[in-house]
Amino acid sequence: MQDLNRLTAEFGYWISEAYWGRGFATEAACAATAYAFAQFDFERLQASVLEWNEPSRRVLEKAGFTLEGRLRKNCVKEGRVADSWIYGLLRHEVMARSPAQLEKAGPASSSLGSHSPPAQTRAVEPASRKLRSDR
Numbered sequence: 545m546q547d548l549n550r551l552t553a554e555f556g557y558w559i560s561e562a563y564w565g566r567g568f569a570t571e572a573a574c575a576a577t578a579y580a581f582a583q584f585d586f587e588r589l590q591a592s593v594l595e596w597n598e599p600s601r602r603v604l605e606k607a608g609f610t611l612e613g614r615l616r617k618n619c620v621k622e623g624r625v626a627d628s629w630i631y632g633l634l635r636h637e638v639m640a641r642s643p644a645q646l647e648k649a650g651p652a653s654s655s656l657g658s659h660s661p662p663a664q665t666r667a668v669e670p671a672s673r674k675l676r677s678d679r
């Protein structure tokens with residue numbers, strides 16, 4: 545039996561508080577998304593953000609993710625019930641990044657145009673595809 549979501553990976557990040565607000569998460573998100581599509585055969589990266597996490601939503605939007613929906617009251621954090629905002633980024637959207645954006649994303653993105661994932665990445669176990677899931 546095959547995993548129906550095998551071409552989707554969950555995307556997440558965490559920056560030490562001492563370094564917030566310096567653009568590191570945005571820069572890392574651009575580079576990591578380019579790397580993920582260059583190195584693996586994912587068609588989609590997906591991220592879930594608590595409704596009050598404006599900095600994280602900004603990171604995703606600046607990395608090119610699209611807001612696709614809200615899961616109403618599906619999370620509880622520190623006693624507060626919250627909506628999750630679901631964002632998605634597709635392979636072709638990253639490949640359509642401008643040269644300037646690809647340059648900013650770093651060397652991993654240079655192989656995007658000639659994507660040919662290694663054979664061993666085609667049957668990745670679900671657990672190893674989960675890049676990070678903190679919210």
Ligand SMILES: CC(C)(COP(=O)(O)OP(=O)(O)OC[C@H]1O[C@@H](n2cnc3c(N)ncnc32)[C@H](O)[C@@H]1OP(=O)(O)O)[C@@H](O)C(=O)NCCC(=O)NCCS
Nearest residue numbers: 557558559564565566567568569570593599600602678679
């Ligand atoms: C969310 C997080 C990764 C952002 O990291 P960061 O390196 O500070 O992000 P950036 O510097 O790239 O800034 C991204 C946006 O957030 C805004 N921002 C950063 N810190 C902020 C703060 N304390 N309050 C309000 N906005 C803030 C920036 O102004 C920027 O928005 P802009 O482009 O509209 O100016 C970081 O706060 C974090 O690790 N938080 C805890 C873990 C977490 O929430 N992870 C995400 C789970 S979905």
